[in-house]
């Protein structure tokens with residue numbers, strides 16, 4: 001038996017929100033981040049409080065249709081490594097009219113690493129034996145509406161906590177699922193309405209493009225191997241803005257120890273001799289400075305917060 005709890009995370013409604021959710025027939029909990037943390041970190045907070053077997057993420061501006069939930073849960077029950085999305089119907093942001101979406105589109109992306117809907121290709125129709133009710137394997141998901149086995153979510157490594165505010169996390173999770181042995185599906189028997197807005201309602205401290213490029217560059221660096229070069233070719237600003245490197249499994253030493261609550265000391269009673277050499281005995285494929293800069297940039301990105309700007313100012317390469 002699967003137990004599901006839904007959690008909302010909202011910024012600025014204050015008391016009113018608590019009062020409203022207390023009137024709902026389904027037991028609902030409000031969690032607050034202390035400061036604005038962005039969509040990814042807010043979701044991680046929600047996920048941490050899930051006590052059921054399945055985490056189901058839904059944007060606030062969604063409306064579920066009858067029978068939306070069972071087809072999602074039954075797929076996960078069959079194989080816990082299946083991550084599932086409903087068909088996302090359109091709710092007009094103008095009139096709130098409900099418009100059923102096509103079951104003939106799936107998720108893709110362009111080289112700016114924007115999520116895009118594309119027509120389901122013939123090969124996927126053939127794989128499904130022409131049955132339009134059977135689960136559709138989709139390369140990527142829109143991100144606002146999906147269900148995942150809770151333990152599997154953490155086995156995959158959850159979200160990349162280094163992403164800010166909004167954007168890129170849907171492709172990141174899609175690539176994560178496919179590259180870590182999971183399957184990402186759209187379940188045509190499950191429909192949920194979503195208000196698609198013309199313009200983003202969010203503010204982006206430091207500028208939209210800075211944040212979106214930052215997040216997308218993390219996706220490219222972590223998941224795309226040499227294909228990331230297409231992203232940088234199409235988005236030279238991203239290449240400048242950030243990084244020859246990011247994140248997930250960085251192996252720092254000293255800063256790591258201090259920042260994670262440890263201490264690093266020199267013990268004055270202990271002496272060990274060490275041969276210091278005039279030049280390094282190692283070879284650096286691709287060039288010394290390329291590799292050293294790469295490693296140092298990771299250090300700066302992961303541990304130095306806004307101080308990383310000093311590093312980039314002094315090391316423009």
Ligand SMILES: [Mn+2]
Nearest residue numbers: 059061144194
């Ligand atoms: Mn949304």
